[in-house]
Amino acid sequence: PSVPVEGQRCGVIAIVGKPNVGKSTLMNALVGQKISITSRKAQTTRHRITGIRTLGATQFVFVDTPGFQTKHSTALNKSLNKTVMGAIGDVDLILFVVEAGNFTLADAKVLSLFKSGIPTLLVANKLDMVNRRAELAPWLKSMQERHPFAEFVPMSAKNKGDIERLFGICEKYLPEQPWWYSEDELTDRSEKFLAGETVREKLFRFTGDELPYTSTVVIDKFDEEPSKTHKRFVRVAATIVVERDGHKAMVIGEKGERLKRISTDARQELEKLLDAKVFLEVWVKVRSGWADDEARVRSFGYE
Numbered sequence: 209p210s211v212p213v214e215g216q217r218c219g220v221i222a223i224v225g226k227p228n229v230g231k232s233t234l235m236n237a238l239v240g241q242k243i244s245i246t247s248r249k250a251q252t253t254r255h256r257i258t259g260i261r262t263l264g265a266t267q268f269v270f271v272d273t274p275g276f277q278t279k280h281s282t283a284l285n286k287s288l289n290k291t292v293m294g295a296i297g298d299v300d301l302i303l304f305v306v307e308a309g310n311f312t313l314a315d316a317k318v319l320s321l322f323k324s325g326i327p328t329l330l331v332a333n334k335l336d337m338v339n340r341r342a343e344l345a346p347w348l349k350s351m352q353e354r355h356p357f358a359e360f361v362p363m364s365a366k367n368k369g370d371i372e373r374l375f376g377i378c379e380k381y382l383p384e385q386p387w388w389y390s391e392d393e394l395t396d397r398s399e400k401f402l403a404g405e406t407v408r409e410k411l412f413r414f415t416g417d418e419l420p421y422t423s424t425v426v427i428d429k430f431d432e433e434p435s436k437t438h439k440r441f442v443r444v445a446a447t448i449v450v451e452r453d454g455h456k457a458m459v460i461g462e463k464g465e466r467l468k469r470i471s472t473d474a475r476q477e478l479e480k481l482l483d484a485k486v487f488l489e490v491w492v493k494v495r496s497g498w499a500d501d502e503a504r505v506r507s508f509g510y511e
């Protein structure tokens with residue numbers, strides 16, 4: 209690297225909050241590339257995902273987490289919450305993300321998990337959705353009384369200027385130490401993992417609200433094969449696992465139309481992400497009760 213080791217800064221920043229406040233959108237904007245899937249639905253993010261961005265002398269290591277689940281205590285939800293707790297245990301900075309002007313019981317539950325001593329910023333996201341900005345000042349004041357936040361950052365994860373400002377704010381909380389990753393690394397997740405997440409995102413996008421969250425994607429095959437015509441050729445086989453026959457029919461759609469859209473969109477996005485020609489096969493399988501079955505949850509790759 210061109211930056212001498214003595215001048216380098218590096219640290220971990222956890223992005224935490226209840227479902228749907230915009231954590232993954234924020235993470236992708238910070239990393240500058242989509243590595244964490246997003247959607248209108250809760251439970252889109254199911255793993256701890258590391259996103260890395262090196263700017264100047266500073267390496268920012270962001271950790272996106274599943275939204276903390278407070279409603280149902282299935283094996284899947286317990287595993288998601290464990291992931292969140294693990295992620296905030298030992299970090300340099302916490303970004304506690306809420307919707308600007310909003311603070312509910314679910315937000316309060318997440319906040320109550322934080323150990324004191326780790327500097328925490330209140331990221332009041334989705335500022336673009338706030339009509340009455342004047343009402344934000346008293347709200348921020350009430351937030352100050354709830355928790356000793358180091359700073360308030362009203363912003364929108366979809367606004368470029370806000371993202372740049374956030375880097376400036378975060379930088380000073382990171383210790384001076386050599387970088388952990390190379391300058392151009394974006395994530396610690398494998399391409400195979402990203403492939404599964406891409407299919408899962410399209411599954412969520414195209415099934416509307418009717419498909420329960422208890423569906424998942426397993427990658428059965430991820431093989432790079434030699435090719436005379438493309439610089440990279442990757443063969444991927446994925447299985448969408450659902451709970452009931454009715455859900456299976458929903459995913460497949462009339463004459464297989466929906467499954468086709470899911471596969472086509474996922475393939476196109478994967479080709480960009482992997483910079484490769486991709487051959488993608490997607491299957492649908494019924495495994496009733498998988499989200500309640502601890503062994504199954506583990507076998508599907510949840511920690």
Ligand code: GDP
Pocket residue numbers: 225226227228229230231232233234245246247248249250251252253275333334335336337363364365366367
């Ligand atoms: P997560 O569950 O906290 O990871 O939330 P996601 O990143 O998946 O986002 C949930 C929804 O909020 C998605 O539809 C995003 O497009 C939307 N969203 C995220 N950030 C913003 C924002 O700053 N403004 C607006 N208007 N929508 C946002």
Ligand code: K
Pocket residue numbers: 227228246247248249250251252253
């Ligand atoms: K979401």
Ligand code: MG
Pocket residue numbers: 231232233245246252253273274275
């Ligand atoms: Mg998310």
